[in-house]
Amino acid sequence: MNESSMISFTKNLIQLIFNEKNKTYVKLSIISLTAVYIFSKVIFFTKEKWRLKDKNFPPALKGNFLTKNFFEARRYHMANKTHQFFSNLNKEHHIISFQIPFIINGVSVSKASLAKKIIYDPSRFNRADVLSEEALEGLTKKSLFMLKGDIHKKHRKMLQPGFSPSHLRIAFEASKECCGRLFKAFHEKKIETFNVYDYFKYISIDVIGKTIFSYDFELSKDLDVDTPKYDSLKQLENLNVAMQKRGLPRFLWWFFGVSVGQIRRMAKGINDTVSTVIEAKKRSLNNRDPSTIVGKWGMDVLDRLIENAWEIGKNNKEAPFTNEELRDEVLGFYFAGLGTTTDSLGLAILDILTNPRVQKKLVEEIDATYNKDGGFNHENFNAMTYIDYVVKECQRIHPIAFALVKIAMTDTELEGYFIKKDTPVFINLLSIQTNKEYWGEDALEFKPERWENGFIPVNGSYMPFSDGIMACIAQKLATVQMKVVLIEFFRKYDISLVPGQDLSLSVLNGRFGPEKGITISIKERNL
Numbered sequence: 001m002n003e004s005s006m007i008s009f010t011k012n013l014i015q016l017i018f019n020e021k022n023k024t025y026v027k028l029s030i031i032s033l034t035a036v037y038i039f040s041k042v043i044f045f046t047k048e049k050w051r052l053k054d055k056n057f058p059p060a061l062k063g064n065f066l067t068k069n070f071f072e073a074r075r076y077h078m079a080n081k082t083h084q085f086f087s088n089l090n091k092e093h094h095i096i097s098f099q100i101p102f103i104i105n106g107v108s109v110s111k112a113s114l115a116k117k118i119i120y121d122p123s124r125f126n127r128a129d130v131l132s133e134e135a136l137e138g139l140t141k142k143s144l145f146m147l148k149g150d151i152h153k154k155h156r157k158m159l160q161p162g163f164s165p166s167h168l169r170i171a172f173e174a175s176k177e178c179c180g181r182l183f184k185a186f187h188e189k190k191i192e193t194f195n196v197y198d199y200f201k202y203i204s205i206d207v208i209g210k211t212i213f214s215y216d217f218e219l220s221k222d223l224d225v226d227t228p229k230y231d232s233l234k235q236l237e238n239l240n241v242a243m244q245k246r247g248l249p250r251f252l253w254w255f256f257g258v259s260v261g262q263i264r265r266m267a268k269g270i271n272d273t274v275s276t277v278i279e280a281k282k283r284s285l286n287n288r289d290p291s292t293i294v295g296k297w298g299m300d301v302l303d304r305l306i307e308n309a310w311e312i313g314k315n316n317k318e319a320p321f322t323n324e325e326l327r328d329e330v331l332g333f334y335f336a337g338l339g340t341t342t343d344s345l346g347l348a349i350l351d352i353l354t355n356p357r358v359q360k361k362l363v364e365e366i367d368a369t370y371n372k373d374g375g376f377n378h379e380n381f382n383a384m385t386y387i388d389y390v391v392k393e394c395q396r397i398h399p400i401a402f403a404l405v406k407i408a409m410t411d412t413e414l415e416g417y418f419i420k421k422d423t424p425v426f427i428n429l430l431s432i433q434t435n436k437e438y439w440g441e442d443a444l445e446f447k448p449e450r451w452e453n454g455f456i457p458v459n460g461s462y463m464p465f466s467d468g469i470m471a472c473i474a475q476k477l478a479t480v481q482m483k484v485v486l487i488e489f490f491r492k493y494d495i496s497l498v499p500g501q502d503l504s505l506s507v508l509n510g511r512f513g514p515e516k517g518i519t520i521s522i523k524e525r526n527l
């Protein structure tokens with residue numbers, strides 16, 4: 001359990017105990033189970049402290065021997081500024097420990113070379129089981145972003161061909177189409193001012209659907225948000241919120257509505273949709289019916305996955321992917337891709353609109369290239385360079401995955417400091433990617449031009465999609481989508497921020513961005 005889930009745990013617990021609807025025996029069982037849990041933690045940590053008393057832990061910057069930096073952390077969390085807590089802690093030291101007594105004893109790293117070392121040494125630092133399998137039990141137990149070791153390698157090998165250049169073309173066309181129909185709906189419904197998160201998520205879900213398994217959720221079309229087609233998104237959003245409660249001790253899951261059975265019921269609709277598509281695809285692949293398998297640019301990611309799984313299974317005599325594995329992978333893409341792309345797009349719009357010089361230069365490039373060769377196509381898209389620098393710079397200065405989380409697999413050491421087995425290790429991307437040591441005196445300035453002339457950053461100082469074997473498998477796809485959406489929006493509209501909003505960045509419910517979103521005004525350009 002990390003500090004933010006500990007704070008929401010405490011809040012939720014108090015609500016449960018004081019909720020008048022709950023019967024006395026329910027309240028008493030919650031109180032006694034929690035007391036037993038806390039007592040067992042106290043015993044465990046006291047024993048551990050004694051055992052490790054001579055070890056050289058990384059420095060902890062604040063706090064006293066009893067509360068450690070709990071109150072410092074709490075101050076930031078209560079203000080939803082976790083990202084600043086990390087950055088501030090790592091400002092002076094490259095490696096620090098932050099300790100919340102009885103709850104967490106984590107390490108935060110902000111040295112580029114050390115970050116690389118951690119990422120490339122999975123035998124010492126890897127994904128935490130508790131952060132993955134347990135958290136998603138009942139939902140997507142076998143999706144790539146929660147696997148590790150040989151099973152991760154097997155899934156990655158089968159999935160990789162699904163992210164080949166032909167799929168980037170599908171992503172390009174899908175993003176373009178989704179923007180087009182969203183603009184049509186804006187026009188028909190006379191929408192001129194809106195919160196970007198409200199609509200970018202429709203594009204993200206539709207693009208993932210179309211690219212991964214040729215399924216059109218049609219959420220960026222019509223915008224009749226009360227119709228049943230929006231239920232799948234609501235389900236995904238509810239599941240995302242539910243997943244955050246999985247940070248609570250397991251015995252409390254049922255009370256908070258996130259037990260395995262409860263989550264299975266919540267996920268039923270979306271699971272059924274995906275299973276139906278998989279069945280149809282398996283049938284059409286069996287029959288080799290090109291009209292149902294192949295999109296304009298070839299097979300989609302799911303086709304490729306099914307086909308690969310069969311091929312590899314045939315050659316190596318491994319069992320092909322089960323339907324459950326296939327479904328988990330598809331759903332996993334939504335969990336890994338929906339919020340990340342939507343939030344990255346939000347932050348990119350914010351970065352561009354708060355830098356009028358960049359906005360002007362970007363629009364000039366778009367106007368000069370957009371209609372070359374008879375319309376916006378994959379070729380003139382690839383000819384645009386400034387948009388590339390802009391997106392890279394957005395992801396440098398505001399990486400939505402602002403800390404990459406690993407866990408120590410054994411008792412080990414980093415730069416001479418002792419790291420205990422199971423310690424969470426946070427690679428502080430936000431700090432690394434804005435560090436003057438790596439980026440120069442203008443590290444905190446939003447300056448896309450730094451990427452000109454094939455600029456290559458210091459090794460390990462730029463990893464918005466992580467790196468190595470567990471780097472984002474869809475990073476090219478996500479980048480294509482972000483670029484197309486930005487190009488289409490800035491081509492179609494004069495865009496400005498609605499004045500008077502609080503745009504300071506925070507971390508709320510897992511989202512890194514302004515707490516209340518980003519409200520913009522759009523006005524169709526006279527082209």
Ligand code: HEM
Nearest residue numbers: 144145333336337340341344401465466470472473474478
């Ligand atoms: C701008 C958008 C995105 C960002 C910034 C992003 C970032 C990341 C990061 C940092 C990781 C590594 C996580 C770790 O350390 O465990 C990751 C992994 C992953 N991402 Fe993305 N992601 C984005 C979009 C997407 C999309 C659109 C999809 C799917 C369609 C996706 C699917 C995945 C998967 C499956 C993994 C696990 C890879 C593996 O373990 O082999 N991501 N992503």
